[in-house]
Amino acid sequence: MTDASKFTMFENRLTKVFRHLHKTARRQNITCYRVYDDDIPEFPFSIEIYEQYVYLAEYQRRHHMEEEAHEAWLEECIAVVSKVLEIPMENIFIKQRQRKENRQSQYEKLSFEKHEIVVQEAGLKFKVNLSDYLDTGLFLDHRTTRGMVRSEAAGKRVLNLFCYTGSFSVYAAAGGASNVTSVDLSKTYLAWAEENMHLNGFTGDAHQFVHADVLQYLDTLAPGSFDLVVVDPPTFSNSKRMKDFLDIQRDHVSLLNKVLAATSPGGLIYFSNNYRRFVLEEDQIKASSIKDITSQTLPFDFQQKMIRKCYRIIK
Template identity: 85%
Template sequence: MHTSFPKLPMFENRLVKVFRHLRKTARRQNITCYRVYDDDIPEFPFSIEVYEQCVYMAEYQRRHHMEEEEHDAWLEACIEVVANVLETPPENIFLKQRQRKQNRQAQYEKLSFERHEMVVQEAGLKFKVNLSDYLDTGLFLDHRITRGMVRDEAAGKQVLNLFCYTGSFSVYAAAGGASGVTSVDLSKTYLAWAEENMRLNGFDMQPHHFVHADVLQYLDTLAPATFDLVIVDPPTFSNSKRMKDFLDIQRDHVSLLNKVLQATKPGGVVYFSNNYRRFTLEAGQLNASSIKDITGQTMPFDFQQKMVRKCYRIEK
């Protein structure tokens, strides 16, 4: 243990405690990708996730009052702790540094050119993750339960996945027997990744479509009552150069969701989620027959007390 960093044992003790508990639960539920730690101790501002035999570790940017060399030594000491506690060789630990406040666009910029891609399993399905090049790995672990709900409801349905990112909801919908899944995203990179995830699972690609478009403009092109099941998981803010309008989810969610509901068949279901901490749903302004806040029931064991996102099940 590095004596030059006296608070390191505090980090180690926390990690030992949470990992022991979470690993048991993960094994019991047959889950191989899960979050272990998220900013639990302010002096150790990391998010740490297990992806099968690898560990993904992101450092949130904070003022740490260390010189660069000292900070590097501190990081190395932290990685050593993580390697020991999580029983993972250091070369299987991938470290990223991220800003605390940012739009989703910045979050998705490519960070480096070393590539570490691997295929992981979740609920018997395969997903490509990238632990080295982007700030996010390609699989949002907090939506594991929500994805299961989509799979349970998808049989025989036309499914629309908006802001589809790498298509994990699309894969679950196809696995649930959807008659067709349309995945829409503004990023060609993520759309290609979504298609790759679908192919990895051996689905017949014929009924599935991948649409490169600005979601808001795309919704205007849809005939009313086209889809039975819709997933909407937008960024909190987006001002991508390719987007016609600047998206602010608090300000724009009513018009966005009413457009979605217009494209949804009567009795159809919309799963809507977002990460804005102070988000409030203007339920009274939505053209819906029922709205349920399912944030609590979609919160996986490894995100309890740590999760800021909201999730709703909206019926037309």
């Protein structure tokens, strides 16, 4: 197949997918969504729209191109994306990432351009950074899960563990939570979470931001401290700031049982992780009910990609 025909194939695929997803997004009043994810092996991209901008991540593969040839190929790809999505090339931001991302690298700053914008989701505001990190600050695949948390948060004491930029915290507060505690090991992301809360008018002592190793923090909690908990850990983390490294397959039973101890009777936990081969050791978890809700929580723009697991756990 010639290069020209490959680019035509890419353009046709992107056009078809975008036409379908754009209609759905417009109907649901969604302005940030994924339009392409590694659909064609020769074009290993994830492409997301953030209102009038595009975030394009190239998965690192052996492409057998010299650097100059790769740059020229990438320029041509960007031109196709710009044409199909009708977004100017200067509004397209590009990153390179490993296919099996462990999310620890989200803490590593790659650039200092600081191209930040505020986007809307479900009537709420979120700051995203399109230039400086491997992730933008808003995980689009959890859009539906965030809505579930919002619908169940009224009057509840909410704990958001591994909170990242606090999008679940914002949804919980918007749903009428009596208080929201957000915990993360990164001061950068904790400050970002606080900024997102303030963007939406959620300020004051009811909302706490805790800089801590989650596993150590859980040991400090009194039984029944929270009614609704969100647990969305990285697959693996070996930060120097942690007492021990985290391996979610190895450690999820211990982690969830600690969370359950801190949850009130009948309390609710949303647990997710992005380890593709994850197996939940259900018989060792001290819960009254565990339900795999992965398929119910995948939004329309992620239907073809099982990128993470999600569970609804009741104490």
